[in-house]
Amino acid sequence: MxxxxxxxxxxxxxxxxxxxxxxxxxxxxxxxxxxxEKPQQAAAPAAPPVTVAQPTRRTVTDWDEYTGRFEAVEEVQVRARVGGYVNSVEFRDGAMVKTGDLLYVIDPRPFEAVATQADGQLADARAKVELAKRELDRALTLTLNQTVTEAVVDQRRQALQAAHAAETQADGALKAAQLNVEFTHVVAPITGRVSRHLVTPGNLVQGSDAGTSTLLTTIVSVDPIYIYFDVDEATYLKNNRLWFEGKRPSSRDTPNPVEVALSGETKPSHDGKMDFLDNRLDLSTGTLRSRAVIPNKDLSILPGQFGRVRLIGSAPYEALLLPDTAVATDQSRKIVFVVKEDDTVEGRPVVLGPLDDGLRVIREGLKAEDRVIVDGLQRARVGAKVSPHPAAAPSGGKAGDKPGDKP
The missing domain is CATH 1.20.5 (Single alpha-helices involved in coiled-coils or other helix-helix interfaces)
Incomplete structure (x- = not known):
């Protein structure tokens, strides 16, 4: 209106x-x-709740990590030692075999015939030796009566020596023939896992006498197993310095422990020990070839697999540790949020170390009595007040202790 x-x-x-x-x-x-009437002023917001905990203190050891590849301790190429036709294959492809297990049978009949001939030649040579002995003994007897001359005795003695030489040759020929008969049965030289058969029955194979023997299959040992990895020059110098200072034993003299995680694993599943360090650095990569030996009782590791190797990199030392989630990134710095006595938040730059059993080692920037925000970082603002609540303590320890540690 x-x-x-x-x-x-x-x-x-x-x-x-x-x-x-x-x-x-x-x-x-x-x-x-x-x-x-005047408008009422809005009430001040309450301090946001956060969870705080003191750093865990315990003795830790640094570990260096490398990528390695598993290789067999023993690897054998099974080749034919005699030529002939293959009669049968006596193993299942990919099966475990033991030393002496029969793998192939090559037709032995030609070699058995040669062995029989060599046996007859040996018997003939032995008979000639017996005849030469008797003739020499007769000549020596007649020499006493001066019936035969010394020249005849010398001839008989030389004939006996020639008979002995012929016997030795015949014996060697028989042993060689018997070895060829034995080689027609190809057996596993080591215990391990056999590959597939490369020659089927009915095929002709060449032996070692032909210059190029036929490859029949391969066998690799699987327990224990090697893992090879390369150590960079900086790490080698660090470990060498620790050895001179008496803080870390050298892997050349001491089987230092290693831990290995297979592909797809987040935690190490196999333990082993150092076994070898090369005598020089690779000129092209500047790394030192190293080797550890790993027990493989369950045969779960095969040669050729990759693994992550953890090798001790320091002497044991006292350290402060925090959950990795309590560490924030401020551009190029790593910081943690500490609650001061007046419940205000302070950003504290820290120097991080490696992970140890799920917790991050804090090398510099923290004290054991600091209250660090471990949950609720998104609600914390530097200089603002918060409402701190202690983290739930694991059974048998205080807040921040590793589960199972004594208080």
Missing amino acids: SVTDPAASSRLASDLDILPARAIGALLALALSSCS
């Missing part, structure tokens, strides 16, 4: 005339009181 309307103004005036004077006064008082 427009106030400039004359008709409306007259009607409003008539309505006000109708109202009692007491009601008009009440309305005016209410309007004046509402105009005099």
